[in-house]
Amino acid sequence: xxxxxxxxxxxxxxxxxxxxxxxxxxxxxxxxxxxxxxxxxxxxxxxxxxxxxxxxxxxxxxxxxxxxxxxxxxxxxxxxxxxxxxxxxxxxxxxxxxxxxxxxxxxxxxxxxxxxxxxxxxxxxxxxxxxxxxxxxxxxxxxxxxxxxxxxxxxxxxxxxxxxxxxxxxxxxxxxxxxxxxxxxxxxxxxxxxxxxxxxxxxxxxxxxxxxxxxxxxxxxxxxxxxxxxxxxxxxxxxxxxxxxxxxxxxxxxxxxxxxxxxxxxxxxxxxxxxxxxxxxxxxxxxxxxxxxxxxxxxxxxxxxxxxxxxxxxxxxxxxxxxxxxxxxxxxxxxxxxxxxxxxxxxxxxxxxxxxxxxxxxxxxxxxxxxxxxxxxxxxxxxxxxxxxxxxxxxxxxxxxxxxxxxxxxxxxxxxxxxxxxxxxx
Amino acid sequence: xxxxxxxxxxxxxxxxxxxxxxxxxxxxxxxxxxxxxxxxxxxxxxxxxxxxxxxxxxxxxxxxxxxxxxxxxxxxxxxxxxxxxxxxxxxxxxxxxxxxxxxxxxxxxxxxxxxxxxxxxxxxxxxxxxxxxxxxxxxxxxxxxxxxxxxxxxxxxxxxxxxxxxxxxxxxxxxxxxxxxxxxxxxxxxxxxxxxxxx
Numbered sequence: 132x133x134x135x136x137x138x139x140x141x142x143x144x145x146x147x148x149x150x151x152x153x154x155x156x157x158x159x160x161x162x163x164x165x166x167x168x169x170x171x172x173x174x175x176x177x178x179x180x181x182x183x184x185x186x187x188x189x190x191x192x193x194x195x196x197x198x199x200x201x202x203x204x205x206x207x208x209x210x211x212x213x214x215x216x217x218x219x220x221x222x223x224x225x226x227x228x229x230x231x232x233x234x235x236x237x238x239x240x241x242x243x244x245x246x247x248x249x250x251x252x253x254x255x256x257x258x259x260x261x262x263x264x265x266x267x268x269x270x271x272x273x274x275x276x277x278x279x280x281x282x283x284x285x286x287x288x289x290x291x292x293x294x295x296x297x298x299x300x301x302x303x304x305x306x307x308x309x310x311x312x313x314x315x316x317x318x319x320x321x322x323x324x325x326x327x328x329x330x331x332x333x334x335x336x337x338x339x340x341x342x343x344x345x346x347x348x349x350x351x352x353x354x355x356x357x358x359x360x361x362x363x364x365x366x367x368x369x370x371x372x373x374x375x376x377x378x379x380x381x382x383x384x385x386x387x388x389x390x391x392x393x394x395x396x397x398x399x400x401x402x403x404x405x406x407x408x409x410x411x412x413x414x415x416x417x418x419x420x421x422x423x424x425x426x427x428x429x430x431x432x433x434x435x436x437x438x439x440x441x442x443x444x445x446x447x448x449x450x451x452x453x454x455x456x457x458x459x460x461x462x463x464x465x466x467x468x469x470x471x472x473x474x475x476x477x478x479x480x481x482x483x484x485x486x487x488x489x490x491x492x493x494x495x496x497x498x499x500x501x502x503x504x505x506x507x508x509x510x511x512x513x514x515x516x517x518x519x520x521x522x523x524x525x526x527x528x529x530x531x532x533x534x535x536x537x538x539x540x541x542x543x544x545x546x547x548x549x550x551x552x553x554x555x556x557x
Numbered sequence: 558x559x560x561x562x563x564x565x566x567x568x569x570x571x572x573x574x575x576x577x578x579x580x581x582x583x584x585x586x587x588x589x590x591x592x593x594x595x596x597x598x599x600x601x602x603x604x605x606x607x608x609x610x611x612x613x614x615x616x617x618x619x620x621x622x623x624x625x626x627x628x629x630x631x632x633x634x635x636x637x638x639x640x641x642x643x644x645x646x647x648x649x650x651x652x653x654x655x656x657x658x659x660x661x662x663x664x665x666x667x668x669x670x671x672x673x674x675x676x677x678x679x680x681x682x683x684x685x686x687x688x689x690x691x692x693x694x695x696x697x698x699x700x701x702x703x704x705x706x707x708x709x710x711x712x713x714x715x716x717x718x719x720x721x722x723x724x725x726x727x728x729x730x731x732x733x734x735x736x737x738x739x740x741x742x743x744x745x746x747x748x749x750x751x752x753x754x755x756x
Contacts, residue, residue: 206644210597262639262646269642273717304640 146180146464147344150187157191157468160520165468166191182208183237183464186247190468193250194516198257205251209270212247213238217403226410229362229462237464242395245274246469249291249390252298253334257512265302268295272311290389290473293320297332297477301510318389324479329505331378331478335386335489335515338370338471341396343463347456356449357419358456361411362463364400366393369521370471371491378478379485386474386489393471411461422452470518482507489513495521598726598752600648600713608730608748609655617663621734621743625665630706632660632734633669633699636687641715643726649713656709656732669705677702691735700737707743709734725753 149172157165169188176184185208192201215228215238228238239247248271255264271291292315299308300323312321324330346363349356375385426448488500494517505511585592592603616622634656637649653671660666675681680702683695691699691710699705711732718725733745 210599263644266639266642266644269717273642273719 145460146183146462149176149180150184150467153187153191154467157194158518158520158522162191162194162516162519166195166197179236180464182211183466186466187468189250189254190466193254193257193514194519196257196514198254199260202251202254202258202260202263205247205254209247209251212244214241214244215239216241217406218399220406222406222409222413225406226413229407229410229414239466240399241274242392242399243466245271245288245291246392246466248274249288249294249473250469252291252294253512253514256294256298256332256510257514261298261302261510264298265304268298268307268311271295275314287395288390289315289318290475292316293318293389293475296321297330297510301330318475319387320389320475320477322477322479324508327507328479328481329507330510331480331485331487331503331505331513332510333376333386333476333478333487333489333513333515335371335374335474335491335517336470337374337388337474337491337517338393339367339518340392340465340467340469340471341366341400342467343465345461345463355419355423355445356452357415358453359408359411359415360456360461361407362461364396366397367471369494369518371494371517373490373492374474374515375490376476376478377488377490378480383478384476386476388472389475390473391471392469392473414459418452418455421455422448425451468518470516480505487513489515491515491517595752598717598724598754599643600645600652600728600750600752602651604728604750604752605648605652605655608750609652609659611748612730612732612746613656613659615746616734616744619744622665629665629667631669631704632666632707632709633674633703633705634671635674635691635699635708635710636684637710637730637732638687638712640712641726641728642717643715645713652730669703674703693740696735696737696740705737707734707736723753723755725751727751 153165153168153172156162156168166188169184169191173181173184173188185204189201189204189208192198192204213236215224217225217240220228228235248267251267252264252271255261255267272295275288275291292311296308296311296315297320299305299311315321320332341364343362344365346361348359348361350359351357373385376383426444429444429447482505484502484504486500487503488498490498496517496519499515501513503511503513583591595601595603634653637653639646639649657668657671661668674684680695680698683698687695687710691708696708699708709732711730713728713730715729716727728750730748730750731745733742735741736743
C-alpha cells in the first residue's frame, strides 16, 4: 500500500482564540485596547494561562510607554515561570506538556525566559529605575551563563549582554559593565556618552516573533488513515527592512540587529522537531488504538458483514479518530506579542530636548517621531514597536499550502515511513 | 429510600467539591509558624528581622559604642543599595526603617529620618547613585545642612546559582557607620542570609 502524506489543516487552540482579540487590537495600533482586553482575560483566566497573559499584557503596556506597569507584570510572571526545553526534555515530558488532555501551566522555553529579563531591562530603563534594571541585568547574566543553554545560544544574545553593560555603567558598576560589554562583543552600545552629554538609547522592536500553530498530518499507515498533530512554528509577516535614525532632522545612523528572535526560534525548532514528532506519535497511538477497538467491535457485532457495512465502519472509526484529535488539540501557547528581532542604537547627545525620528520602510507606519529629553550623564530610552499598527497580524497557516518540502512535512514523512511497519504488523 | 440515598450522595459530593475549592486564610497571631516558612528566594520579614538583630547586636557591643560619650548624637541611614539579582528594594526600605526603629528605641541616638533627606532634591539625587563610599561633598553637606554626626550606608549583594531544579541565592548585607567629622568608618559588619528554591 502506498504511503500518503497530506496536510489537513490547522486549528486554533483555546489560548489562540483567547488571545486573538488582543492581538488584533495591538496590530491595528490600539495598544491601550489590547492591554485592557488582556487585563480582562487575566481576571477570567485560570492559573494555567495567567502568567503568559501577563507577559502579553506587559508588551501592550510597554508599547504605550507604560514601562513601570509592564515591569511589575514581568517581575510577577518571572517569579513563577516554569521552563521546558523542547530540544532536550524527555519525549514523555514533552508529550505530557503538549498533548495532555487538560492544558497545564504554560511553560516557557529557555529563550522566552531570557527574554522576560531582556524586556524587563528595557522596561526599567524606560521607567528610569536603574537599580531595578541592574537586578534584571544580573538575572539575565545568571541565565545566560548558568542555564543549560547550548554554547551557541549562550552568546547569541548580544542585546541582553549589551543592555546589561549599559545599565551597569549607569548604575555606577564599571567592573560589571566591562564584563557584560566583553560578553556582548562589539555592538555599539559600549561607546560611552561624550563628557557633558547624555546617552539616548533607541530600541526598535521589529516585526513579529514566529508562533506555534497546530499542524495536522494525515498518514496512510497499514491501510488506515492516521492523524498526527504537532505544534508547527510559523513565521509572520511585517517589519521594516532597515531603520535609519534621525536626530533633530539629521541622519545619525542605523540601528543594527542585536537579537534575531525569528532566526533563532526557527533554528531551534529544527532541533526540537524530532522530539516533537516522537511526542506526537506517543499521542497518536491511544487515538489509533481506540478507533481500531471501535472498528473491531463494530465488525464483530455484524452478523453478515458486506462491503457497504465495512465501509461505514471504516468511515465511522476514522471520523472518531479525527474527532478525538479535534477534542484534544496540541498546546500551542507561546508569547506572541514579542518582536521578530530587536535593534538598538546608542547615541551621545547634548543635554536638553530633542526630536528623534526612525524611518521604518515597508511598514504601515512608515516613520515614527518622538520628542525626548536627555540629561548629562543620564540615559533616555526611545522604544519603537513596529508591529503596533502594522496590520492584522495575519499568519500563514500551515494548512493553507502544500507541505511537501517543508521541514515539518519532510520530518513527518520520514517518521511515517519508519513507523509504517508497526501498523502493518498490528 | 433509594431517592434519599441519592440525595445523601449528592450532598456529600457537593460538600467534597466545595470543600476542595474553598480558600482558607490563617492569622499569624494564631499560627505563628506560618511566618517561618520560606515562600521564595527573595528576602522576607523573618530574614530581615534576623539580619537587623545580628547587625544591631554587633553594633551595640562594639568598641565604638563603648567609647561613645554622653549626649545623643545625630545619626541617619542614607541608603541600602540593592546589588542583588532579586527585586528586594521594598524589603530593603523595610530593613532601613527597622534599623531606624532600633536606633530610636535604644535611646542613645537622635535619628534623622531618612525621608527628611529624600525630601531635599539635591541630597536625594546624591543618595540615588550612592555605593559603598560617600564622597566628601556629600559627607560635608550631611553635617552642614542636616546636622548629622554619623551616618549608616550599605548594600545587599548576592551570589545566585541555578541548576535544573534548584536556585540558591546567598545574600550578604553589609552596613557601615561613618563619622561625618572625620569621614572615617567607625563600625562595619556583614550579615549573611541564604535562601534556596527546589523543584
